[in-house]
Amino acid sequence: MISLCLVLFFTGTLAAPTTHTQSPLQHFKSIVRRQVTALWPTVDTDGDGHFEVNDMHHILGDYDADHDQKVSEQEFIARFAHNEPDLNVIAQGLFFEFDMNRDGFITVSDLDLYYQKIDTNDNGHVEKEEFVHYFTEIFTILYVIQLNQTTTPSSAAAPGGR
Template identity: 35%
Template sequence: MFTMRLLPLLVIAVYGYSLCLAADDPVQIFLSHIDNATANLWAQLETDNDHVFLRNDLESFIHSYDTDNNSHVTMGEFFTHFLKDDPDLGSVAYGLFQEFDVDQNGTIDTKDLDTVYARIDMNGDMRVDEAEFKQYFKSLLTILYLLHIQGIPDPGPIE
């Protein structure tokens, strides 16, 4: 089963593109990395091979960050797990948390996940297919990565 602990590795793969000094078009290289990152994320989250990402899949996706099992993921819990593999991605972690904490109350809870799922489910049929999933995460990861490479300050330690 996929855990959110693997999400930083996915972002690291995207981040690694900037270290590449290939003669090819850097925009195409970047887009290729984003495509690969979202394809890998889909493969990790869509574990039952029914080609659908359901609302309960999103719940499982975020549940691994809820270390005190109180049905709320705080920014501290999110950062602790997300930054284990690459502490340099604080601005990306912060952006993801802000995206998932829809009501901006400092925690990710069921109400937030309902809204996030509705964002991913672009056609509103309560079933997220691979195309919807990839479109959402490509957009999100592209924005967060571009902010990261622009040097948007890391918010620092979160308590």
């Protein structure tokens, strides 16, 4: 679900020119927002306008390679970035987002807590705007981290800093 969204906008969508009224970051966020919005019909499976807590549980089925009812960081990264190794940093960041109790695994309990986190109006349902806003912010942050990881020279900085 989420990895498909990332692959879509990382493979060519960013080539669109920015407008004079948008900074590069604003332009990027608008692209992410469009892609996350396009993802909505796949997560709102019954079309009721809500992303339900049970929809979060599909992550276990999709990512739990050894079927032990928990997803390790290795399982998550391998599944998330299997076609795009350049997404490893984003996958790792998203894993840390989902692992709410920081025990190194994503479980049903973590997913239920994460659902509560993205239900920003605390009404027990995640509406489209909550979903789009939350994941636009998360993917933007993770992409900026990814860019920093891939554009920072691997050699140590000169003595005394930059």
